[in-house]
Amino acid sequence: MPLLEVGPLSGGYGDADVFTDVSFSLGVGEIVTLAGTNGSGKSSLVKAILGLLPRTRGSVRFDGAEIAGWSVGERARRGIGYVPQVANVFPSLTVHENLQVIGVDDQRQRIAETYAAFPALEARKRNRAGSLSGGERQQLAIARVLISRPRLIILDEPTANLSPLLVNQVFDIIQRLPSPGVGVLLVEQRAREALAISARGIIMEAGRVCAAGPARELLADGDLARRFLGQYA
């Protein structure tokens, strides 16, 4: 059974659908890249999966259960972790407090593990998150989602606005995220680099899926590569 099964899903703001009839599934242990140009509807699709944007038709099943009736908070508490593209940390809280706001039983232990995995954050733990550099901020955004040990991690353009060196660093971190019980949905404009670390990919254009399949095949498709993957090659 897939961890996440979407669709055919449509949704948007007000009267107009931003994305239409999108279907895909995601299993544990894999990274699935969701790519497409700006305005292709990928961020809106993610928001609809999270319950931050209304869907107009279709279903989203997590671990076999339809999640339409779950509140945003409930989705988080039941194992869907989300790292937004911007505003993904609480700027006026310290780094440590950003980790503490995730309510888990063995919080101390998990925060200690987080610092072991992200030593740069431990060095800044008393600083306000608003004062972090772009790379540190992105690390904190990912680290704070991992505290609750989500089963599905959704990352919305985690490398946007980062320098090339930091981009590689963040992709390294993402590559290590999947585990036997955990799947990752990676929304990226840097499609080539994202597909290189993914099992499968979905490419969206104007609110619809225009290509989907194993990442290797998508990368090998010359026409597709020219149209969608060339930007960062």
Place this chain on the structure above:
Amino acid sequence: MSSGQWIANQVLNGLVEGLVVALVALAITLVYAIARFSNAATGDYLTFGAYVTKGAATWTGSLAAGFVAGMVATALLSVFFYGWVFRRLLQRSHVIALVASIGVAFFIRHTMTLFTGHEPFVFDVPIVRAWNINGLLLQPTDVAVAVAGVASLGLVFALLHFTALGRHMRAVADNVDLARSSGIDTDRVMIALWLLIGAIAAIAGTLVGLKSVIHPEMGWDLLLPGFAAAILGGFASPIGAVVGGLVIGLTHELAAPFVGYSYKLAVSFLIILAFLLWRPGGLFGRVEEVR
């Protein structure tokens, strides 16, 4: 009395008044930061708190018991109006919530005066001669008010910075969507916020009542200084609100002899005007950073 002693006394009075204004400004600021509107009913929560404290203190014969009853009743009143009025307006424009809060303010005041009348009340506290320390006149009541004010502010800051609930409140103030998708129960945070606002207002009301008299307009009169202090403090910064409150209190007391005691409120209005025109970010310029 030398001019040095006169200034020292005015400063002392200003600080005590400032502590009360700081509580009002803190209640305004917390609602603005977390629920995102300017709550004009803050002043009448304060009045309600003072009346309940007075009533319960008279009935039980204990000011402490009255104080607790006032805090509990005002906290419940505050949550009631959140559930009845403000919760439905959260997704709408903050102007609608502001206008609704003015309605709530009048509703509370006029419903209350149906039962209490317009005559002022005073707390039955013994009248004690002021301590004279080298010409510095210290009223024991003022010392009690100051201690209670500082303790309350300390407790609120401890709650905000050292408890999970406080962190959740500050997280919601920073980014409500991220708070929700982080698994924070924002409904619980809102209820806790409004309970806290009610309790703070009741404390402020009781302290004002101890310093002077309890009357139906007491809270409404403090709304302008409260807003002035909140604006001075940057409007979304709790520390700013407290500093703003102290500055307003000091300004009132030091200006009063020159502009006349009945016009000292006008000083608050001038401060609001000056800051909104020339320094909308407040003393610390923090509006954008926090929001």
